[in-house]
Amino acid sequence: MEKQKLPNATAVLVLGILSIIGCCFYAVGIVFSIVALVMAKKDMALYAINPxxxxxxxxxxxxxxxxxxxxxxxIISIITAIAFIAFFGWAVLQDPVLMQEKMRELQGM
Structure with a gap:
């Protein structure tokens, strides 16, 4: 009997890679990782029935x-973004000049 391939294994692998890459783009990768984990759970259950x-x-x-x-x-990316917003404020993060002034103030401490 010829072994068959799990239906979502390649998709889970691709989504896992995209989830790591996506963390650099404002945590877009969280969607990829959740979808990959759901698909992996389904295939793992299928594999457990007949390995x-x-x-x-x-x-x-x-x-x-x-x-x-x-x-x-x-998750670390989201927590970091929240910490930056809480520490610097939203207006400072949107204005590069204000951000440079804030950074100079912190260096002078």
């Missing part, structure tokens, strides 16, 4: 791990 029937479980595990790492990086 001998599938051969690309390694891709699924790798994609799931990347999605978890991407989720953590995206």
């Amino acid at each position: 001998d029937a599938y051969d690309n479980y390694g891709n699924l595990k790798t994609g799931r791990l990347l999605a978890i790492i991407g989720l953590i990086l995206n």
Whole structure:
């Protein structure tokens, strides 16, 4: 009997990679990581029923791990953005001149 591939393993791997890349773009990757984790959960349940029937479980595990790492990086990115807004204020973050003045004040301390 020929082994078949898990239906979403490649998609989970791609979404896991995109979730890590997406953390650099205002935490857009959080969507990719959540979708990847949901898809991975479905395929893992399918694999648990009959492990001998599938051969690309390694891709699924790798994609799931990347999605978890991407989720953590995206959460850190969101927390950092909130901390910057709380510390500097929204007006300072939107004006580069005010931001430079604020940074000079902090260096002078």
